[in-house]
Amino acid sequence: MASPAFDGFGPVPGVDVGQSFVDRRALAAARVHRPLQAGICGTAEQGAESIVVSGGYEDDDDGGDVIIYTGQGGRDPDTGRQVRDQVLTRGNAALVTSLTTGAAVRVVRGSGGARAYSPVSGLRYDGLFRVDDCWSERGRSGFLVWRYRLTQLEQAGSTAQPALPAPRQPMGQQAPGRTTVTTQRIVRSTAVADFVKRAHDYTCQVCDVRLTTPTGAYAEAAHIRPLGRPHCGPDIAANVLCLCPNHHVLFDLGMLAIANDLTILSGAGDFHRDKIREVATHQIDRAYLTYHRSHHAHLEGHV
């Protein structure tokens, strides 16, 4: 089968959520997940099209609508055990790109996975998920692994997910309107986040930028220890930073971290401040800063 490097995001026409496939060859023929062996299909530039969750990695954790997925590589082909650090190339890099673009990823479950959510035999297409967190850590084996949290996208019915058309059109003059949307990045906020933004008057704690809008100012709130599984950081002010959108992106990707004395640590260049700004009404709990740093083990060399 001739496989282009990139074939398109989103649902495959004619394939329903919940549809079964007898083996990887049938799955590839249906273009749901094209490689016959690799667990991740995609490129660093475009993002991941699809993954197979089959329980092959000791650190995987399938919670149904939320999957903690381990990257590829570093395993002994005979024993399946992790014997080397994973590196951020190929499929692993593709899933990081999916995080930054928000592209939907097709998820296929195999019979080897978590019993509660996996098919008894063969493989099953389980619909679209979004990569909403990624980090690197020392896995159970002691080696560096890349981990990703994928959250299921809402679907109206088992076969009615919104079509996310593949970016196949040329760069010509057509004006395709809404159907050209392929990816999205989502920035969430909470009531606690709003409190922190107000405490800092919407001024970035890293660079002092304050983005003026017609009605006030715009800033984003970054949870230091992320909300949701597996981090379960609390939604309290001591776990939130007020950042400009640029530094929010860098912080979430681990390109920017904060030492416990509030020194700015970065693998992304210099900043004009040495330490982030604190204000009397908003104190940061250092335990969350420690969690954020250890949570991005790939930064060991940088920060």
Added chain:
Amino acid sequence: MASPAFDGFGPVPGVDVGQSFVDRRALAAARVHRPLQAGICGTAEQGAESIVVSGGYEDDDDGGDVIIYTGQGGRDPDTGRQVRDQVLTRGNAALVTSLTTGAAVRVVRGSGGARAYSPVSGLRYDGLFRVDDCWSERGRSGFLVWRYRLTQLEQAGSTAQPALPAPRQPMGQQAPGRTTVTTQRIVRSTAVADFVKRAHDYTCQVCDVRLTTPTGAYAEAAHIRPLGRPHCGPDIAANVLCLCPNHHVLFDLGMLAIANDLTILSGAGDFHRDKIREVATHQIDRAYLTYHRSHHAHLEGHV
């Protein structure tokens, strides 16, 4: 009725999408839309809770799942005609805040609105919409009006919209997890946008910032003349800028505009470049820059 300044976003428990109300008093009693007269309920700080679309403004344009809504104020109370410029306060400011936070807005239609989508009599709760564009322009009357595009959020069934809980909890120690999510900002991308980002090597055309990520770089693409109704800008490279997230926010809100000689015009402070950067492989069509500037008539004094 005692009305707090802010009562909460999202669905009202016990009220179904499509539910009818005989008059504004019944609508207010159900807490779907609390003011008895104003068309917009909300505050500049929190955003808009709800609006009533009743055809009162000459510039409204109800397309069903997409509504072009005109802000409040500036009308003669006797004739209903626009006799003054609208200003960006109260409800008008609340809808701008909803754009920047992404908060869901309850939409109620009254019998005075567009025939195809409005109830025959009384009022009807029509579910949650998101403000995804706002601008100011000279209305049919010649006076400045604020306009907003609201797009209906997907819903699984007529009564099954996802609950967006109100930000009512105190700033305490509880760790409420996913249910604290109240708002989100969405940054979309397209294949054309990806082309432009690559042409600039993910470097902001306004400030030359290039955000480094573990797998490359991160930038956002801004459509100069927006996609979708009513602007119907084309999804072509000549209508796209490569921006960092900070300048994307400012550009979309009209705090930053570009002259046809590519000079940066701003009501949001100085920039270290005088003109945006162009590259040989990506030329900008000046007609879209002109559209963007005229589309933000409130900037006349600034830029």
